[in-house]
Amino acid sequence: MQTPSSANSVPWLSEHENAAWRSFLALSRSMERAIDRQLQRDSELSSSEYHVLVPLSESKDGSMASRELLRHLDWERSRLSHMLSRMEKRGMVCRKPSPHDARGLIVEITDHGRQAINAAAPAHLAMVREAFVDHLSADDMHVLVAMADDVIPRLEKMNLL
Template sequence: MPLEPDHLTPDEGLTWRSHLRVHALLSAGLARRLARDSGLSGADFEILAALATSPDGRMTSLRVRRTLVWEKSRLSHQVRRMEQRGLIVREPNPDDARSSLLALTPAGRATVEDAFAPYAQYVREHYLDLLTPEERDVLIKVSERVVAGLGSIDDA
């Protein structure tokens, strides 16, 4: 049995490449939909959505970074661009003077709230609706097992 160029068996290579292709196509489609419908990039939406899930629309930079599994520099650059557009602000962290809080502005909250419906529609139409409830359950279990095996961003 010949090995794949990446030293995976043909079945392993197909499994991995299929996963990468699904992720790339869904991400690209979502990015196009977000840009068209709300003027947001995928990165903008990820940060705004993370903040919107927090009860007061605020999170520490570290928590956002860990939630999104981003490098510190990537978050810093993205936050700066979003601040310039009035979507978020940095605030002093009353619990830790060494860190800051990221907070949604009213414009940021309105923008992400407007983006949620088309985002969800795209995810349903191009992913969730194509799966049976049983297939979704399997994907959840597999994803959770892989995530548990990978550890956290701080372990890398």
């Protein structure tokens, strides 16, 4: 592989490294597309709505500070704001002023939101299991978790997340 003259000092990926990197990207993108398609086919939720409802449905009281939800989702503030507005219009969540933070909001799952996530979860989890989990050994899963635990903090340290 020829390198651009301005990048001669860049350590190019070996054939094996390049194959691993491209395989990871293909897997990640393919799973995201499969999740989007499965949720569209089998539920009333988009994948983004599903991602918002999961932590709310798993919280003790069905609510979460918007800042905490933002950190959990790792989204831009404007994306979350637009998504919550759409979900409020559909009756899935409501936003309330925070009793502890004058500028903060509490996001709460509604009965309709809980019904939507409860209806969507079984088919979604079946797809995740069939397409991904059931094809991994316990060692594969351990390696995957270890990779994420190693790479994600480096991305945070590089201010890329």
